Amino acid sequence: MKNNFQLITLDTEQWEPEQKWLNWRHELGTKLPYQCDLVHAGAPEDFKGMMQTLVNLETREAFTHLQYSGNQLRRTQEHLKDGFRDYLLAFVRHGQGSFQSGGEVHWLKSDTIYLIDTALPFSKDMYGNCQIVFVRIPRQRLQLSIPELKSTALRSVSCASGPGMLLRNYLLMLPQAMYRTAAEATQFLFRSLNELVIACLIDAVSDSSPNPAQFEDNNYNQKLSFMRRNCVNSEFSIAHLAEHFGVSKSTVFNTFQDRGTTFTRELRTLRIQLACNKLGHHRQSLTELAYECGFNGLSQFSRVFKAEMGMSPRQYHRLQFELADERLEPDSE
Template identity: 25%
Template sequence: MSRQANIMHEQLHLVGGSPIKIKKCNYDYFKYPYHFHMEYEIAYIHKGYGTLYAGNSINSFKDDYLVLFGSNYPHMFKSHQDFYDQSPKLRTHAIIIHFQEDFLKESRKYYPEFNGINQLLINSQYGATFGLEGNEQLREKVENITHATGLKRLIELIDILYLMGQSTNVSFLGQQKEKDLLTTKDERLIKVLSKINTEYHKEIHLEEIAEIAGMNPSAFSRYFKQKTSKTLTRYINELRINYACELLIEERLSISQIAYECGFNNISNFNRQFRNITTFNPSDYIKKFSRNISQNEKFKQGIKTV
């Protein structure tokens, strides 16, 4: 089963001919499913915490989380279980900025002053997050752009992208972007990841993967950790759990069926790994977040376009 087939393609409508759309959000919890869109997205979570699913990565987010998603990069914010208790003290406040995939395309192509922004947008295909230290002005700019209109808004966005491009406190959701299967020149790693990324739902043994790499298991374990910042087991489990989240949202299969579909040979191990990676139990995940929620009604609540 193709994982990509289960991702919702969001159609954004940038009104009035403007290349930018900005939303100020005041949610009880995040409700949008795993999705992608042509536009770039800057998401600033001023208040809120939970789990971010992006590409093949699973990461936590909390207050003042700032991220840039590239064009067509699949992602989903999932609020922590605390937010589903409907406590009036817990709200999620966010600023979401969408801008067209061809924004400043010609300027980025021909003018050296835009080299930093151009490289930033290229790297954003991996999802770029910006830490707190050294990025105070960047966050202030993101908050201020909600008050700008017309040409001033365009200039503010360019300033934001410039600061992002200059930031030294930036990381990528795919760990080390250079190690990604799409760009690495390490033929050994390409073979290994190609095997894992297409067969993670099957039983995979360390010895089998090490043999593909032409290494003994001990040496391969060190090599893989150095290349991906994860153990082989963690890497495989994240792929499996990410796939499981998509299947749970669909609500077509039982939890047991999903566990085996994703490559786990017993339900207890699946439940343990699911909670370890997402902080949720699979059953709670189904109850608290379903693609069958009436989106047209719920998504409009707490959203203000500015």
């Protein structure tokens, strides 16, 4: 305990293998400040998790360093009755997943920062071995600083330049610094973090003229938007993208390479996002769904989906509805 701070730790290594997930879900459920459902698709004994949380008992600010096997967290309309309305800043240091709210699916990527509004219902799925830094930010603090901030369940924070770059580097160093800081100085670490988040959001909603990096981001986003509209075409290629924007294929290739990704990877991600949305909201066979999402059949779809999401399409559907066998028409995988 650091004066007005409380340290909470959780580690699955203390439990027997068959009890790891059940105990983790129970203990985490009692320690989270908001209500939610936690679901794990794999075997209970395969789950691993370690959590360290530092809570400011006066301001409600909290910092959490979490390493765990993938699972799903759902916050429904029923859960919103708990009155919790603070924001969660999530820095995905390692791992990937998806975020669903209001019928939209967003892809969560490594080395990316997101702001989650817990006052809105959402479902967050993380896959594989994940490492995430969570920071609880009181809602009033952001509203007072940015009254024009629009309500949205998920907001990504650009780390390419400006305050976003500083925020990313701050969060990278924060886990070690937080637990090695004198009690009197800990509150200033939270204060600096909050100021950086506010700077990022002000920068995002500002009407000032964009800098060259923002022009590049707009150009990149235009390409992604065109890909999103055409990803259902199984024949869609980098040549089609280059032709539409009147540039060479090598130019398009470099556009993605400069951001540490590829055309193929982003196209696959868009198709998987579309598939996740359909799996959560539509009744149809998996074969039909595969073709509608731009895949060349069920076999390719199932293989790519499992590689990206860590589970089969049917397993993912079960996580969404827990009634997959009744809602999906029979089909082999």
